[in-house]
Amino acid sequence: MAVRAAVLxxxxxxxQTLAVTASKPQSxxxxxxxxxxxxxxxxxxxxxxxxxxxxxSFPKVDxxxxxxxxxxxxxxxxxxxDNVEIVMALEEEFKLEIPDKxxxxxxxxxxxxxxxxxxxxxx
Amino acid sequence: xxxxxxxxxxxxxxxxxxxxxxxxxxxxxxTLNWAVHRHLFYQDACxxxxxxxxxxxVEDLDTIDKxxxxxxxxxxxxxxxxxxxxxxxxxxxxxxxxxxxxxxxEIVYDYGRD
Numbered sequence: 001m002a003v004r005a006a007v008l009x010x011x012x013x014x015x016q017t018l019a020v021t022a023s024k025p026q027s028x029x030x031x032x033x034x035x036x037x038x039x040x041x042x043x044x045x046x047x048x049x050x051x052x053x054x055x056x057s058f059p060k061v062d063x064x065x066x067x068x069x070x071x072x073x074x075x076x077x078x079x080x081x082d083n084v085e086i087v088m089a090l091e092e093e094f095k096l097e098i099p100d101k102x103x104x105x106x107x108x109x110x111x112x113x114x115x116x117x118x119x120x121x122x123x
Numbered sequence: 124x125x126x127x128x129x130x131x132x133x134x135x136x137x138x139x140x141x142x143x144x145x146x147x148x149x150x151x152x153x154t155l156n157w158a159v160h161r162h163l164f165y166q167d168a169c170x171x172x173x174x175x176x177x178x179x180x181v182e183d184l185d186t187i188d189k190x191x192x193x194x195x196x197x198x199x200x201x202x203x204x205x206x207x208x209x210x211x212x213x214x215x216x217x218x219x220x221x222x223x224x225x226x227x228x229e230i231v232y233d234y235g236r237d
Contacts, residue, residue: 080140080143080144081144081147081172081175081176083144084144084147084148084151085151087148088148088151088152095209095210096209097208097209097212097215100145100148100149101145103148104141104144104145104148121211
């Protein structure tokens, strides 16, 4: 036990290499093209990344303010029509067709991420 | 009494706002259907947005209702006959063409040859 503690005290886990090896399979996975529309389910991280990218590239948005739980109208100072435009941009990004009533309810990054992550055909 | 009136006013206002949002959404999608190229769409989308912004400060409820009805009539009149539909959605080019196989079923490529 004492030996184990002594050894553990002197071992440093190289955090950076771990992170690199962990992210590697994912990048290989994303370069793989699957030919069925049902095989490639998005990971949560990918959904978050792409949603934030879309919101950040909206002209009226200050990119530094965008976080995964930001509300479009309350936090980013957009109006309801901008909200409609963002949701449409998200639909195009993920090749989705969201029904009007449901699209109307999406008013924050959080809701958008949840909706897209749970959508079986988001791609 | 005034409380009831205010509640009624707010409900009607909320309904109108939702109608405007959905009208804008449909009109914007239709603009994309009509635009052959992306750079044409941006200009058209700007024009559409200006049309909506022009009546941003109208307060009278009946006038707003009339304007929304006019807008919806215009939208219906100019609706695209062959709109873009996401492939998997009903009416899309891939609708029901690529159904998900039941889980546990896989293709054996060297069947009979092993």
